[in-house]
Amino acid sequence: MPVHVFRACSRPLLRRLPLLVLLPLLSLSGHALARVSAKDQAAIDALNQRMAQAERRYADALVLTANSDPKGQVESDAALEDMEDVIDACIKQRNCQPHTLLATYKRLLKQNADASAEAADDEVIGEGDPLDDGNDHSAPMPALPESARTERLLNDRRHDFDAMVEYNPAVQAGIRRWLTDMRGTLITSYENYQNMRPQMQPGWQGSGLPEALLFGIMAKESNGKVHVSSRAGAAGPLQFMPATGRRFNLGPDGTGFDTRFDAYASAEAAAAYMNERMRELNNSIEYALAAYNGGEGRAARVFRQYGGRGFWDADVYREFPPETQDYVPMVIAAAWLYLHPKQYGLEFPKLNIKPATFKLARAASIYELTICLGNGGTREGFMRTLRNLNPRYQAETWIPAGASLNATTHIANLYQRYCVSGPRAELARTLVTADLSTALRREPPRTGNVAVGEVAAVPGVPTTVATGTPKPATPKTRQTRQYKVARGDTLGGIAGKFDCEVPELAKANKLRAPGYALKPGQQLKLVGCGR
Incomplete structure (x- = not known):
């Protein structure tokens, strides 16, 4: 390993000398010291504490680097600079012994060098992809599994998932489908x-199950669309049925929100469900997935009936419906590609996701935010992200000012720039409140002179004695108007059309925030409206 040289030439002599030269010199600095004052000791303890904090920061940075997080390099450099500052202060502090601090510094540098060398070895094996184990799994892909040709994949066991599933022609066929249409x-x-x-990974990480499995289930169940619901009643990113959800604490909460749509809660429940099934089914991911899709009762019965024979046994396989026969290898295939993208020519987008929240400066809907945020360097903008991260709100729901929304730092920055005020914010508001019915033109009433004869009283219409003209009508008491809700109407759109305040309109019609749910045909009282 090359000897590390401290960076800044303008800094003290310590930062201009090689580490191995400094160690023997600095080790002599404290031998003659016999007694340390309380003040000096307190200062030395503070420096030792700063060094320990920098060491923890450096260790955390190595974890980020190992996970390909760009913050890792920045954090490790900052931690090293913290250590150098501490050593510099130690030299100036009476009775402080820099050699003890330099030993920590040297050990961490060696740890970094060892990690770099290991990463370099991995790059040779996996073509630069830290997730790629280097095995070439491409082969002809028959569409149906045949137990006689099924084999256990032998590899370097870098991924627990690889050792927990069978890589066979059915999985290969699934990979083929994911990589084509x-x-x-x-x-x-x-x-x-x-x-x-x-949001999802923390709820899953304590399960001991591979994260790739979570991705595979989500990809097959919903493609990561939180608000998906099936005709059978399954809902959320991981598609829990109501009864199964209740067993794992999912369902309507005190506000009426169904927590099956919540990313954290559903991932935590899925982890608990999969572990429960695996304990019953000899730790077989294939059987557990079959239970997840085809029913745990069926999976348990088949497992017992065939004495625990594997899912890919021909007799066992035929006991499951076609949907489950397709589901199991497709989930495994998606998880496999999540771990080994490079060797299949798959390049996932490089995303720099940093969670953040922002507070609405004025009432808005996700539709409006999607318009004013723009694309921001993405293919499709941020509607799906905002909906997934804020599942309590429908896209058209008006969210009150002051509400906090989950987002990313990128979205939060775009919101402050484009959505608080300005032309794009106003354009977005105009577009989401546009009412189709106002586009219809009506012929104005005809005007002009009309020839009339002598004024004569009209039966039933009171006239004045002097002129015979109709008396002014006495104005009636102003009545509250009604509006019949049409398909596609939202409360915000109706409020914009009739110049109403949303909160007042909602209160008059007993509509609950934040959903303001409307039904076609519902009669609304237009209270507090300007037109």
């Missing part, structure tokens, strides 16, 4: 997962 769906699933990962 479903490639776009897979990449969209990856983008959605990366945006939700700060």
Whole structure:
């Protein structure tokens, strides 16, 4: 390993000398000291504490670097500079012994060098992809699994998932589908997962199950669209049925929100469900996935009936419906590609996702925010991200000013720049409140002179005695108007059309925030409206 040289030439002599030269020199600095005052000792303890904090910061930075997080390099450099500052202060502090601090500094540099060497070895094996184990799994891909040709994949066991599943022609066929007509769906699933990962991964990580499995289930179940619901009643990013959800604490909460749509709660429940199934099914991911899709009762019965024979056994395989026969290898294939993209020529988008929140400066809907935020360097903008991260709100729901929304730092910055005020913010407001019915033109009433004869009283219409003209009508008491809700109407759109205040309109019609749910045909009282 090359000897590290401190960086800044303008700094003290310590930072201009090689580390190995400094160690023997500085080790002599404290031998003759016999007694240390309380003041000096307190200062030395403070320096030792700063060194320990910098060491922890450096260790955390190495973890970020190992996970390909660009913050890792920045944090490690900053931690090293913190250490250099501490050593510099130690030299100036009476009775402080820099050699003890330099020993920590040297040890961490060696740890970094060892990690770099290991990463370099991995690059040779995996073509530069830290997730790629280097095995070439491409082969002809028959569409149906055949137990006689099924084999256990032997590899370097860098990924627990690789050792927990069988890589066979059925999985290969699934990989083929994900890489051909479903490639776009897979990449969209990856983008959605990366945006939700700060919410989903913590709920899953304590399970001991591979994260790739979570991605595979989500990709097959919903493509990472949080608000998906099936005709059978399954809902959320991981598609829990109501009864199963209730067993794992998912369902309507005190506000009426169904937590099956919550990314954290659903991931935590999925982890608990999969572990429960695996304990019953000899730790077989294939059987557990079959239970997830085809019912745990069926999976348990088949497992017992065939004495625990594997899912890919021909007799076992035929016991499951076609949907489950397709589901299991497709989930495994998506998870496999999540771990080994490079060797299949798959390049996932490089996303720099940093969770953040922002507070609405004025009431808005996700539709409006999607318009004013723009694309911001993405393919499709931020509507899906905002909906996934804020599942309590429908896209058209008016969210009150002051509400905090989950987002990313990128979205939060774009919001402050384009959505608080200015032409794009006003344009977005105009577009989301546009009412189709106002585009219809009506013929104005005809005007002009009309020849009349002598004024004569009209039966039933009171006239004045002097002129015979109709008396002015006495104005009636102003009545509250009604509006019949049409399909596609939103409360915000109706308020814009009739110049109403949304909160007043909602209160008059007993509509609950934040959803303001409307039904076609519903009669609304137009209270507090200007037109």
